[in-house]
Amino acid sequence: MAEKNYYTIDPEGKLRCMKCGVKLVKGKAKFLYLDNGFPVELPVCPVCGFVYVPEELALGKVASVERALEDK
Amino acid sequence: MTQIQERGSTHVYKVNKISKEEMESMVARCVYEHPPFCSAACPLKLDARAFLEAAAAGNFKKALQLYEKITPFPLILAMGCEAPCEKKCRLAEIGDGVAIRRVEEAAARCGAARRLGGVFRSRKRKSAAIFGSGLFVLFLAGELEKKAYPTTVFCEEPDLEAFLRRGTDFLDESAFETELKRLKGKDIQFEFSCALTRELLEEKRGAFDVLCASNEVAARLYPESVCIPELMIREDVKLVSDLGGGVMEAAFGAKKAALTVDRLAQNLDPRNTRGQEGAVESRLYTDLSAADKLSRVPMAGARYTPEEAAAEAGRCIQCRCEECLKSCAFLKHYKKHPGLLSKEIYNNTQIIMGDHQLNKPMNSCSLCGQCTVVCPNGFDMARVCRLARQNMVSTDKMPLAPHEFALLDMLFSNGDAFLARPQPGFETCRYVFFPGCQASAIAPETVKAAWLDLCERLEGGVALMLGCCGAIGDWAGREEMAEQTKAFLDRELAKLGDPVVIAGCPSCRKELAGHEGLKIVGIWDVLLEIGLPEGGQGLSRPAAMHDSCGARGDEKTRSAIREIAKRLGCELADTPYSGDRSPCCGYGGLAAYANREVAAEMTEKCLERSDAPYISYCMACRDRFARQGRESRHILELVYGTDAGAPPDISEKRYNRLTLKNELLHELWGEEPREMKLDYxxxxxxxxxxxxxxxxxxxxxxxxxxxxxxxxxxxxxxxxxxxxxxxxxxxxxxxxxxxxxxxxxxxxxxxxxxxxxxxxxxxx
Missing domain, CATH: 3.30.2310 (YaeB-like fold)
Known part of the structure; x- marks a missing residue:
């Protein structure tokens, strides 16, 4: 069965981890909030695991899910 | 770093009950849903307000539809009714009450008659027979036809015209013709020229499910029977009937009788589930101050023309109690009267699983108490919202996000930025100046000038306490944090020798007044007593005084501030909603953190009262008005000749507090300032x-x-x-x-x- 991802962003090789000196790749990540989890695919450093949350995502989808969960 | 524990999970399955009785008693104060006095007085419950509104707009079709809801024969009722509504019209107290009955008559004459389902209209299986004639029989037949009961009238009259003549001699010919046409259009069967005997009635018992009769027939055939007035039934002989009387009695009696028929047809006790029948009492509040058309529109002829009727209907002031909605931006935003909003907020606290959709509204109230003052019944929305917030916090269902920034700010004020020191040269002091967190954040120079002035001119030493009074925790519904703050401040005050607190902010004064044994005065009281310092100056042009919501119910403080303004040479312009009725600037109750949009509307509501510069005595008000571009000054800025200038942003507000503390520590107590510089x-x-x-x-x-x-x-x-x-x-x-x-x-x-x-x- 195909794994469900709530959101996918591919860095397309435009982001570089300064600590590890490698390009970020589309990787598996998970948002957690108030005991709820959401699998996503975001730009991730394959070495140190730095997960990038772009501004549009943080202020858009993430913020609206936060509001919804806060009122649960 | 300072942190507040976020709630652990959305999966919390408990509620903390607010007493339903308590909530209901609070909700009952709101009279918005009470009927206007005209409708309350009408036993048939005409929605007179909506009826007159439609008539005033010249929409007699709609007006008649509303009127037909209460009677099957509108012209008969309109011409024969005693109009109890008119006697209760509020305009009658200051002029002529609206001639509602005359407008009804005009609507019944010129509005289009309502058509029910026609040939396709379904009929009920149970049937009714009515014996006799007269107004009660006519109205009852009409009511039962409306309820779709197959109904047959047995009467002595030879035809329909003779039947309708009984009891309707007050109708003129054209009205009679109109109502005859209306009667002909109804699905009612007639048996004319009947001999109304006991035998006939008993014979029909087998053919019909419910038997009804006029009072005249019932009393003649069953003289021993007694009619129960509430139910319109002679129970011993199972006969629905009336008690006689005029048009109103017949129309109301027929309504009650029709409900009894309804219950009997379903084999149910006619005493139960009847709802509220007849005229009721209303506690609706009506503001009569704007009423200007106090005299009745005269009639050129014997009755109103449609134009005259519309003009007369237009005199109706549409009684509604909206005092709070007019003055409060929060209630106006949600377009709900406080009774309804409170019920919804109460329900929000009782949700075990699912969305708490009222979280935002409940956190958007500024808790300022204006509604309680403007409401004729003292409705306290602030209490409802505060209780609801506390309730949600106590069950771990309150989101931290809307209030976290403010709560962290309170912890910052009473942590890194906190300062409590006796006046240099004293170990304990007779007084302590408590300017409030917003004053230090927005106008630190003014705080410094005020304190130094008090030190110089008061005997016994004036300590300084820079911190938060705890209002933020209280407003957020976090009782535990509020208690901790209270205990912390009490400990710090004890170290200073339990001095008399000189508050710089009316909200702090209010909050600190809750501390047991604490003596507290406003700096405004002290300044009036010792006199204003040199160098103060009022504004050069007339200004509007904005009263702080912290000074609601505190006439002494409001007068003191005005006296100071006067002594400074300020010319104050009057504004609506000033004094005790003043609105909140949008900072109160943490509204600005939970709902920026509503808070901005609150600020706008304050500013729309005047185009003049604003003088206030709460630093949060000063800040919010200045942010909207209005010339805005705190009274202490004028007293001390300081100018806090442009409003600081959120980071500058913190920086200002830290800088003030460090500066004072260095200058007054000779301590090395804490390094605030970055190494980049x-x-x-x-x-x-x-x-x-x-x-x-x-x-x-x-x-x-x-x-x-x-x-x-x-x-x-x-x-x-x-x-x-x-x-x-x-x-x-x-x-x-x-x-x-x-x-x-x-x-x-x-x-x-x-x-x-x-x-x-x-x-x-």
Missing amino acids: ELNYTPEARRMMDERMILTDDVIAVLDEVRKTGECIFDEESGLFIARKRVGNATFWLKFSREGDARYLVHRAWSHRMTVVKREG
């Missing part, structure tokens, strides 16, 4: 600064991110923008920056954002 240069683009203020991101949060980058080297480079990106989890939020840099020495922040969710890499 940090700058912001104007856009970054704007978005930080809007997104509630502090320079401290930015510094935390950059410190992390400098420590760990963790950041990414975005080839598209040529900027670096880094993040740091601070408390319950992750802060992100986009920045450029020159090595480790200089940073320029371009963008900043945050989110509360945590994000982790996932295996697999």
Whole structure:
């Protein structure tokens, strides 16, 4: 069965981890909030695991899910 | 760092009950849903307000439809009714009551008659027979036809015209013709020229489910039987009938009788489930101050023409109690009267699983208490919202997000920025000056000048306490935090020798008044007693005085402030909603944190009262008005000849508090100032600064991110923008920056954002 991802962003090789000196790749990540989890695919450093949350995502989808969960 | 524990989970399955009785007693104070006095007086419950509104607009079709809801024969009722509604019209108290009956007559004459389902209209299986004639029989037949009971009238009259003549001699010919036509159009069967005998009635018992008769027939055939007036039934002989009387009695009697028929047809006790019948009492409040058309529109002929009727209907002032909705931006925003909103907020606290959709409204009230003052019955929306907030916090269902910034600010005020010192040269003091957190944040120079002045002119020493009074915890519904703050302040006050508190802010004064054994006065009281210092000056042009919601119910403080303004030479312009009825600026109750839009509407509501500059005596009011571009001054700025200038952003507010503390520690107590300098240069683009203020991101949060980058080297480079990106989890939020840099020495922040969710890499 195909794994469900709530959101996918591919860095397309435009982001570089300064600590590890490698390009970020589309990787598996998970948002957690108030005991709820959401699998996503975001730009991730394959070495140190730095997960990038772009501004549009943080202020858009993430913020609206936060509001919804806060009122649960 | 200071942190507040976020609630653990959305999966909390408990509620803390607010007493339903308590809530109901609070809700009962709101009279918005009470009927207007005209409708309340009408036993048939005409929606007279809507009827007159339609008639005033010349929409007699709609007006008649509303009138036909209460009677099957509108012209008969309109011409024969005693009009109890007119006697109760509020306009009758100051002039002529609206001639409702005459408008009804005009509507019944010129409005189009309502048509029921026609040939396709379904009929009920149970049937009714009515014996006799007259108004009651006519109205009852009409009511039963409306309820779709197959109905047959047995009467002595030879035809329909003779039947309708009985009891309707007050109708003129054209009205009679109209009602005859209406009667012919109804689905009612007639048996004319009947001999109404006991035998006939008993014979028909088998053919019909319910038998009814006029009072005249029932009393003649069953003289021993007694009619129960509430039910319109002679129970011993199972006969629905009336008690006689005029048009109103017949129409109301027929309504009650029709309901009894309904119950009997279903084999149910006619005593139960009848709802509220007849005229009722109303406690609706009506503001008569704007009523101007006090005399009845004269009739050119014997009755109103449609134009005259519309003009007369237009005199109706549409009684509605909206005193709070007129004055409160919060209630206006949600377009709900407080009785309804309170019920919804109460229900919100009782949800075990599911969405709490009223969280935002309940957190948007400024808790200012204006509604309680303007409401004729003293409705207390603040109490409802505060109780609901406390209730949600106590069951761990209250989101932290709307209030976290403010609560952290309170902890900052009573942590890093807190200062409690006796006046130099004293160990304990007779007084302590408590300016309030917003004063130190917005006008630190004024705070300093005021305190130094008090030190110089008061005997016994004046200590200084820079901190938060605890109102923020209280407003957020966090009783535990409010109690902790209270205990903390009590300990600090004890160290200073339990001095008399001189409050610089009316809200602090109110909050601190809750401390047992604490003596507290306002700085305004002290200044009036010892006289104003040299150098103060009022504004050069007339100004509007904005009363703080913290001074509601405190006439003494409001007068003291006005006296100070007068002594400074200020000319004060009157504004509506001033004094005890003053609205909140939008800071109160943490409305500005939970709902910016509503808070902005609150500020606008304050400012729309006058175009003049505003003088206030709460620093939060001063700040919010200045942010809207209005010339805005705190009374203490005028007293001490200081000018706090342009309103600071959220980071500057913190910086100002820290700087004031450090400056005073250095200048007054000779302590080395705490190093506040960074060992690198940090700058912001104007856009970054704007978005930080809007997104509630502090320079401290930015510094935390950059410190992390400098420590760990963790950041990414975005080839598209040529900027670096880094993040740091601070408390319950992750802060992100986009920045450029020159090595480790200089940073320029371009963008900043945050989110509360945590994000982790996932295996697999």
